[in-house]
Amino acid sequence: MPPSGSNETNSYTLTVGLLEVQGAFLEHRVALQKAAQLLGNVDLRLMEIRTANHVTDELDGLVIPGGESTTISIYLKRNEMEEPLRRWIHNDRHVTWGTCAGMILLSKMTDNQKIGGQSTLAIMETEVSRNYFGRQVHSFESHIHLKEKELKDTIKNETYPGIFIRAPAIVKTLSPEVKILATLQKSDSEVIVAAQQGHVISTAFHPELTEDCSWHMYFLKTIIDIKKSK
Numbered sequence: 001m002p003p004s005g006s007n008e009t010n011s012y013t014l015t016v017g018l019l020e021v022q023g024a025f026l027e028h029r030v031a032l033q034k035a036a037q038l039l040g041n042v043d044l045r046l047m048e049i050r051t052a053n054h055v056t057d058e059l060d061g062l063v064i065p066g067g068e069s070t071t072i073s074i075y076l077k078r079n080e081m082e083e084p085l086r087r088w089i090h091n092d093r094h095v096t097w098g099t100c101a102g103m104i105l106l107s108k109m110t111d112n113q114k115i116g117g118q119s120t121l122a123i124m125e126t127e128v129s130r131n132y133f134g135r136q137v138h139s140f141e142s143h144i145h146l147k148e149k150e151l152k153d154t155i156k157n158e159t160y161p162g163i164f165i166r167a168p169a170i171v172k173t174l175s176p177e178v179k180i181l182a183t184l185q186k187s188d189s190e191v192i193v194a195a196q197q198g199h200v201i202s203t204a205f206h207p208e209l210t211e212d213c214s215w216h217m218y219f220l221k222t223i224i225d226i227k228k229s230k
């Protein structure tokens, strides 16, 4: 079945890598499979990324899951994966999605940075606050507001239940190229919790822990759009 709202009949074979170092990557696998099934025109191949030679041009997309950004970045350094990943992500035929710790790793600037710690990949023109919402005890679920039309077309509702676990937030966008995808209302301010810069997406919450897999559908659709445009 083609995705609703389009006349799409083509089907696509997509190869998506999951950075399986630490954190919630298994849940992402399940959600991606479900999203591919719902889209109906995607034949999805999932690959585990644990070493530098797993980072190949065969991949169309990459998910950097939530977890602990310091631990993930130390692993990437030790295994000499930073440079190959950075090169891969920079290529505009490739779509990357970082969730939570993944958002921190993708951001060019991070507050309270540990020496030799985060901002390993430093690709998105954003400044993030690592534990914006407080410590583990301050994990919570809250409705977020979607800002982009395409995202709303996929997610259908104006809001979406975001699960935040020691979550970061984007405190500043550093380039007009960064589109705000979603915000969360906190007291009287709107906090940026999802953004996209071309082929790189980041979300502060954990969409893989929600039944609704529309963010995963959005990610797969973005890969398809990029494939079609090249």
Ligand code: GLN
Pocket: 065, 066, 067, 068, 069, 070, 099, 100, 101, 102, 104, 130, 131, 165, 166, 167, 168
């Ligand atoms: N704030 C955490 C960090 O610094 C990320 C938490 C998460 O990914 N759930 O890595």
